[in-house]
Amino acid sequence: MKILVITGTVRKGRTTGDVADKVSAFFSKRHEVQLFDLKERDVPHMEERLSNAENPPEDVEIFAEMVEWSDVITIVSPEYNHSIPGALKNILDYLYPEYNDRIFTYVTVSKGGFGGLRALSHLHDITIALGGLTGPSMPVSNVDQHFAEEEVSEEYQSKMERFLEQVEDYHNKFSQTI
Numbered sequence: 001m002k003i004l005v006i007t008g009t010v011r012k013g014r015t016t017g018d019v020a021d022k023v024s025a026f027f028s029k030r031h032e033v034q035l036f037d038l039k040e041r042d043v044p045h046m047e048e049r050l051s052n053a054e055n056p057p058e059d060v061e062i063f064a065e066m067v068e069w070s071d072v073i074t075i076v077s078p079e080y081n082h083s084i085p086g087a088l089k090n091i092l093d094y095l096y097p098e099y100n101d102r103i104f105t106y107v108t109v110s111k112g113g114f115g116g117l118r119a120l121s122h123l124h125d126i127t128i129a130l131g132g133l134t135g136p137s138m139p140v141s142n143v144d145q146h147f148a149e150e151e152v153s154e155e156y157q158s159k160m161e162r163f164l165e166q167v168e169d170y171h172n173k174f175s176q177t178i
């Protein structure tokens with residue numbers, strides 16, 4: 001599988017960056033992975049979809065190439081004010097046809113005990129609108145306890161393994177239908 005991991009926040013001091021890096025490293029043991037980290041990129045406010053843009057921003061063109069390269073897109077997003085960060089919504093809005101047949105999978109991140117479930121629910125709605133397939137998810141609760149150290153906690157090592165198996169199963173089933 002070719003997996004594109006998107007790090008969905010640019011906040012200074014974010015914990016979601018660690019989660020995205022660790023999930024990417026874990027996925028890379030069995031699959032090809034590319035990481036698109038919004039913090040490392042220059043993505044202006046979307047004025048026009050990429051397909052209609054006259055002078056598209058370079059990093060948005062790179063994002064589109066990564067989306068087209070991928071079989072599976074894993075969005076790693078914190079929950080901000082019961083939703084997702086504006087920066088993440090902004091990059092997602094740039095594309096549409098490029099998402100065709102892509103499987104979206106989700107890692108939502110929270111310091112609290114509910115694993116960013118409201119962000120997950122919004123991501124489901126958004127990625128359905130993008131024409132993607134809504135795949136498995138891994139909500140991360142109490143992120144400071146599980147991803148702050150170099151080693152991911154044992155609980156979340158197991159959850160990452162289960163999540164990756166679910167993504168593999170989902171991809172295998174879906175690829176037989178196209």
Ligand SMILES: Cc1cc2nc3c(=O)[nH]c(=O)nc-3n(C[C@H](O)[C@H](O)[C@H](O)COP(=O)(O)O)c2cc1C
Pocket residue numbers: 009011013014015016017078079080081082083109110111112116143
């Ligand atoms: C602007 C802002 C809004 C937040 N809103 C929520 C929220 O609605 N629900 C929640 O569980 N955590 C919320 N949090 C806390 C995040 O869960 C926490 O920051 C967590 O570490 C993931 O975000 P991070 O990658 O920015 O660190 C919010 C944090 C910020 C900075």
